[in-house]
Amino acid sequence: MRVLAVGAHPDDLELLCGGTLARLAREGHEVVMCHATTGNKGSYVHTSEEISRIRTAEAEQAATICGAEHRTLELSDGEVLAADVGQRRLVVDLVRETRPDLIITHSPNDYMSDHNEISKLVFDCSFHATLPLFATSKPHHNQVTPIYYMETASGLGFAPTEFVDISRVIEIKVAMLQAHASQLSWLRDHDGVDIVQQMRTANAFRGQQCGVDYAEGFVSSLTWLRCRTRRLLP
Ligand SMILES: [Zn+2]
Numbered sequence: 712m713r714v715l716a717v718g719a720h721p722d723d724l725e726l727l728c729g730g731t732l733a734r735l736a737r738e739g740h741e742v743v744m745c746h747a748t749t750g751n752k753g754s755y756v757h758t759s760e761e762i763s764r765i766r767t768a769e770a771e772q773a774a775t776i777c778g779a780e781h782r783t784l785e786l787s788d789g790e791v792l793a794a795d796v797g798q799r800r801l802v803v804d805l806v807r808e809t810r811p812d813l814i815i816t817h818s819p820n821d822y823m824s825d826h827n828e829i830s831k832l833v834f835d836c837s838f839h840a841t842l843p844l845f846a847t848s849k850p851h852h853n854q855v856t857p858i859y860y861m862e863t864a865s866g867l868g869f870a871p872t873e874f875v876d877i878s879r880v881i882e883i884k885v886a887m888l889q890a891h892a893s894q895l896s897w898l899r900d901h902d903g904v905d906i907v908q909q910m911r912t913a914n915a916f917r918g919q920q921c922g923v924d925y926a927e928g929f930v931s932s933l934t935w936l937r938c939r940t941r942r943l944l945p
Pocket residue numbers: 719720723826
C-alpha cells in the first residue's frame with residue numbers, strides 16, 4: 712500500500728498518528744509524511760525564516776526515524792484555507808504524485824483552524840484529484856482514496872471507531888516527536904505542556920480502551936467511494 716499522511720504543522724503527524732505510521736513503514740508499506748505549513752509562526756526567539764528552516768529539518772529527521780518520505784506544502788501557519796484555489800491545486804497534486812491507497816489526516820473538528828482547514832482540503836482534493844478535467848500538470852489519480860481521521864489534540868471531542876496497537880513502537884514514536892526539539896520548547900513556553908508526556912498519557916488511555924499498553928484511535932470517513940471491505944490500518 713501507499714499511505715499519504717497529511718498534517719497541518721511539522722509535528723502533528725508524529726503526535727497524533729506517529730505510531731501507526733511507524734508500524735505501516737515497518738510492515739512494508741510506502742509512507743509519505745506531509746506537513747502543510749513550515750511552522751513559521753511558532754517561536755519567541757527566532758525569525759519566521761529561521762524557525763521554518765529549523766522545523767523543516769526536524770520534520771525530515773522525524774520522517775527518517777519513521778521510515779517515511781518527507782514532504783511539505785510550504786504554506787504559512789494560520790493561513791491554511793480550504794477555499795483557496797491555489798492550495799486546492801497543491802493538494803490535488805500531492806494526491807496525484809503520491810497516488811495513495813490510504814490517506815490519514817486531521818479530524819474535521821480539531822482545536823485550531825489550520826487542522827480543520829487541512830482536513831477539509833484533503834477530503835475535497837482527494838476527490839478532485841480523480842477528475843481528469845481538473846487540469847494540473849499531473850495525471851489524475853485512479854481512485855477516491857479512503858480517509859482515516861486521526862485523533863484531535865488531547866483527544867477532546869474524538870470518539871475512535873478503530874484502534875491501532877502501537878505498544879511495540881511507542882519508543883519510536885517518542886523519538887519521532889523528540890526530533891521536534893524546537894516545538895517541544897515552544898509548547899512548554901506557549902502552552903505550558905510537556906507534549907511527550909501528554910502523548911504518552913493520551914495513547915495509554917486509548918490503549919486502556921482496547922486492551923493494550925498504548926494505542927492510537929481513528930475514525931474512518933464513511934462516505935461514498937471511500938469505504939473498503941478489508942481493514943486498511945495495521
Ligand atoms: Zn498543529
